[in-house]
Amino acid sequence: VSSFGPALIVAAVVLGPGSILTSSKVGASFGYSAVPVVVAAAVLMIGMVALGARVGVIYNTSPGAAIADRLGRPVAIGIGVILFLIVALFQQSNNIALVAGMTPIIEMINGGEPVGFWTRVVILVAFNGFVIVCLFAMRGLYQRIEGLMKILIGIMVVAFLANFVAVHLVAPGFEREVSTEPRDLIALLGLIGTTFSVGGAFYQAYLVREKGWGLGEAKRGVVDSALSIGVLGIMTLVILLTATRVFYGRPDPVTLAQVDDVARQLEPLFGQWAVLIFCLGIVAGALSSFLVNTIIGGTVMADSSGQGHRLSQKGPLIWTAVALLLGMTIAIATLRNKESTVALITLAQALTVLGIPALAGALLYLGTRPELKGERRVPRWILVLGGIGFLVSCALAIRTAFAVADKLF
DSSP states (O other), X not given: OTTOOHHHHHHXXXXXXXXXXXXXXXXXXXXXXXXXXXXXXXXXXXXXXXXHHHHHHHOSSOHHHHHHHHHOHHHHHHHHHHHHHHHHHHHXXXXXXXXXXXXXXXXXXXTTOOOOHHHHHHHHHHHHHHHHHHHHHOSSHHHHHHHHHHHHHHHHHHHHHHHHHIIIIISOOOOOOOOOSOOOHHHHHHHHHHHSOHHHHHHHHHHHHHHTOOGGGHHHHHXXXXXXXXXXXXXXXXXXXXXXXXXXXXXXXXXXXXHHHHHHTTHHHHOTHHHHHHHHHHHHHHHHHHHHHHHHHHHHHHXXXXXXXXXXXXXXXXXXXHHHHHHHHHHHHHHTOOSOHHHHHHHHHHHGGGGHHHHHHHHHHHHTOTTOOGGXXXXXXXXXXXXXXXXHHHHHHHHHHHHHHHHHO
16 A cells, blocks of 8 residues: 555545446446557556656656646646646546436435435535535545545445346356447547546645655656556456446447446346445545646646746635636536436546647657656656657547537537
8 A cells, every 4th residue: 555655646636436337337338348448548558657756756846837847837727727627527527427326326225215406416516515615624634535545445336246246157158249339439438538638647746745756756656657547447457347247239329428327227236235336436536536636726727927827826725616617517517407317427538538739749859858857757668658748639629629619509
């Protein structure tokens, strides 16, 4: 456990409810053919997180300040705004998934009575308010967050491994044919965007500084990145393979229209406990990324505008609170809509792909400056993976733009 550090927080954000639900939808739509995509995305993510960690220790200033010094404050603010908007989209899905994950649990407690709209609003307002109070009241925030992430990721691992084992070893199988259902390209792009999260990798540069790491911990940063993102990749595969086993190629194709449909579709295979176990994993995923996701946007936005970059400063805390309130407001407006919640979450995940080329380019720019010599030089393999990741992010942005336009119009 001590080998895990800042990158575990990044993994906790990436393995949020959006990733969990999108993995389920991709498994149902693409089956085992999506496995190489997840593996490739995880490898690129390891390289990008390692690059973020190295950038964090080789400069004496924060990434936002380093960009502002070299390219000007407007460029730094532009990067901050991009990441802040990405965070708002993620936070909307975190809010929706938190409520949707808790809904079946509340209904089980209340004897099956449906949870109404205003009850969901109360849950969101109460939880966001509690998080904002903790944000301003807690001291030593980083250490508390890191400890909490280890607990929540542990809960997710247990919950989804339990589902995986039950599906593959306990539940009876049935003969499958190649699925004739149309494949959801938006879901696949969303899964790539959530697994290969350049926004999370960019924030890794801030996390290592918050941790107090310097050049002496540069190699430890690589180990931390590989272990933490490795856990992310494995858990994504576990969820995807579970959904493949249950949903892909069924003679009676299912539509995962609502978040709790993903859980309830497991009931016929191994009972009502599947809903509880799956929803506990969803709630743990939402909690793990709920606060840290907004801290990412708040910190980078504050840093890019010259208002500080540490969690002990007011600038990042204020912008984090703004991100929390914005995500909650969008989520409440979304809950009024009767359309598919999973589709909205998946679309939000895919839209985040559009902003990552700028973030990937910023990391590569900071990692390839001529003054980085000797022990400050970034290893070539990290730069190669980072470069490939940048090209992939550009290709994804172009493809996603067409896919989203087709979906909308």
